[in-house]
Amino acid sequence: MTITSIPHLPDFKLLPYKLPTDTPPPASPTIKILRTSSWTYCGPLLPLTTPTDDTSLPASYHTWHRATIRGTPLITLLTPFLLFAHEFIKSTGLNHYWITIRASLPTKDFNTPRWHVDDDFFDRASMANLRGGQSTSSTRVTRTQWKLATTLLGPGTMFATNTAGARNTLKSVKTAVKASSPSHTCTSVICLGCANLAECVRKALADELKNVEVVQSGEGECCFFKVGEGVGAVHSEPRMDGGERVFVNIVPGREEELREVMGKWGMEEWPRDWCLGVPGGFWEEEG
Known part of the structure; x- marks a missing residue:
């Protein structure tokens, strides 16, 4: 069993995702977070049109955005990262992902760092533990064992350099x-x-x-990092008591890998998108 081949990258690496030709966002984005919440999508790479057009995104994204974000539309900051991520993911032979956008109000929960290595998302033993049973499927030839992440607002995730x-x-x-x-x-x-x-x-x-010694992504940067025992990058959320934060996490994978994980969690619909932390009243407005 091997990692998806990305031979030129170490366990983690900061990558610039903005090009000189990109349309710049407002000089000082006026984003206000109303509540701590998240939006998640699992399926084929989302279709993107223009840097400011979010009409191709699922309806649940708009419900989440309306309930969570005020000021500058998040799409103006999100699109450059997604465009880069899509090309990066496709260059590895993949075209599906699990993407989560998490908006957070200030919190003291991470004043003490939470150093950890992310679990291998598609490891069969991990999935068997999740469901409380045994892994019975045949051995894979390869599996995806890395992520992409960035911070659109607030401090970047801390990665230990050693x-x-x-x-x-x-x-x-x-x-x-x-x-x-x-x-x-x-x-x-x-x-x-x-x-x-x-x-x-x-x-x-x-x-x-x-x-x-730690490094953190800055504006226009994302982080590639490996996950799982023995190869995963050691990292922690930064202190988040000084302001709001919008974090984007992408788990790329083959369709069958992602479908299997969703199935283990009882989610058979494909593709799938959902929100957490959004009051029911916003869903009623959508209907």
Whole structure:
């Protein structure tokens, strides 16, 4: 089983996605976030027309935007990134993705960093654990094991520059914390004991990595990064107590990979799009 071939890129890399020919957004976008919420789409690459035209996006996007964003339409900031992402994804032989846009109000939840490596989205063992069963399907030839992400508003995600060293620290801290609780052997994500252990790991990692060198994407930059045990980039959300944030996360994949993950979560409709954190009244207006 191998990673989709991207031989010229390391475990993570900042990539500029704006070209000199791009139509510049307003000098100072006046975006106001009304509530913490998210919009997600899973399916073929979304059709894009012009940098300011969002009519080709699903109806749920407009419902989410109306409930969440005021001021400059987000599409003016989103389109340059999506255009770049589409070309990047197609260059690897893929043409489907899982994209989430998350808008956040200021919060102190990440004043303590949450250093972690993202799970391998299409790893069969991870999906079997998610559903509480065993993986029974045949072995894949390849699977997609990387992401693209950017921040349209607010601070960028923090990436540890020494990925190998940070992964070793992550592993050793997890081992030490678990060893301190030998009676707890459960691995379920819904277990309160696991949640307590995760919080202990988070605090210990924040201390161990407090002096780690980090990089963050700036305006017009996105980050390519690998996911999964042994290759994933160690990263954390930035402090978000000083302002609002709009984060975009893209998980590319083959159609069958994405359909399988959605099926494991009980979502059979394809393509699929939905919102979280949007009051029901906005959906009634849409109807």
